[in-house]
Amino acid sequence: MRRNILRFLGLALAAVAVILYINSIGDTGETATDPSTRLQCDEHSHIAAARATAAPTTRETRTPEQLATAWAQARSGTLLAGLHRVHEQPDRIDIAFDAKAHTVAVLTFRSYEPLGWHLDAVVACQQPATQRSSPPATAPSGP
Known part of the structure; x- marks a missing residue:
């Protein structure tokens, strides 16, 4: 009995390993070409998208992770x-x-050699304007 349980557990672990390996191979389907399919917006949000409208003209030395970090810190x-x-x-x-x-x-x-990596597109979950938290309005200073 104990031997059968251990054999079953071994097979289950092997099956899990195979599934994890298959999922880690990489994107080859729809998610590779359409990043919006990865989003998991809640029922109060909608998908907003923006694309670069011109090719970059300046050299960028930061990595995609550094550029993404700067984008996130600004939001x-x-x-x-x-x-x-x-x-x-x-x-x-x-x-x-x-x-x-x-x-x-x-x-x-996207990599634009020799200009480096540049932000090409953004897709994000966006709340309606009435639900967004915005900074309080301030009165203009002066006389």
């Missing part, structure tokens, strides 16, 4: 904890941000 420091690569090719890297166990933004970076 919400809480996004930094959930930064991770979700797609990688020689000329394209997608970096996702998780918040509360949900992917809420994906940044696509």
